[in-house]
Amino acid sequence: MPGEKDAEFLAFVTMSRRELRQVAFLMCGDWHQAEDLTQDALLSLYAAWDRIEVRSRLLPYARRVLLRKLLDQRRRPWRREVATSVPDREDVRAGTHDLGERRMLLDLLANLAPRRRACLVLRYFEELSVAETAEVLGCSEGTVKSQTSRALAELRALVDDAGLAIDDLLQGVS
Template structure:
């Protein structure tokens, strides 16, 4: 058995979930791939310690968030367009809602976006989100509350999604 077999199994089992998290953080499939690849390289280097702890997924998720925030702090060389597709293209309502939500998420501060992704898409508890972000659960609550308020202001047409009682209750 190769010493990297456990790591390969971990990646194969969690790759889709980690890629989804990376995509939701970055909003771009190519950047998400780059983010996940750079994080998995770091995880592979520390695998012997991580696999013994029993929490490689939590470490990997935290590394994704930290690397994403670190990337956002660097000056960007490319300017990505956040404009809606041209009117000649036919999209259903769900696709347009996803585009609008993605645009609004892109305007959040990196930590707010990370809180929204981890709490509502990854369905982590406040404690798990706090652990992944390296902050207190109260900070997660306040960041979620501010992020949802900002999303309501940025995308009022999606208010019905953001006024879901379950989401509002979780953010309090």
């Protein structure tokens, strides 16, 4: 029934839209782009709604669609522009972590390749397990571990001069 499909989808969107937008923001670093990515992902999800058999796995599936939308968008030549500053927004997650450190972390995340950034966002901000992250990214658990390790190594190299520990930054934001 069309009405039932719409009601189910609306309930899912109501429950997950904010979280998906936060994930998108952490992956791309721009609230407007995050909103566009979230809307595109939800449109694709709605188009495939009748074909989705396991309704209990909707959020991981939606994250995967979101990531694919971001990667597709990054391949477009006109999307290769990089933001030079972080929007004046309060924390993407409530907490007491210093806003300056959050901005620094977002700037650092913007320097990472999209797959590595996605690994960090899903593992540390969304607190997904290695297996769940692998499912969202469509890769093996070993790939998630290696990409996460390499991303952390890149971030550590970037913050060494600042005298901050990347582990502290990640702990405080998550």
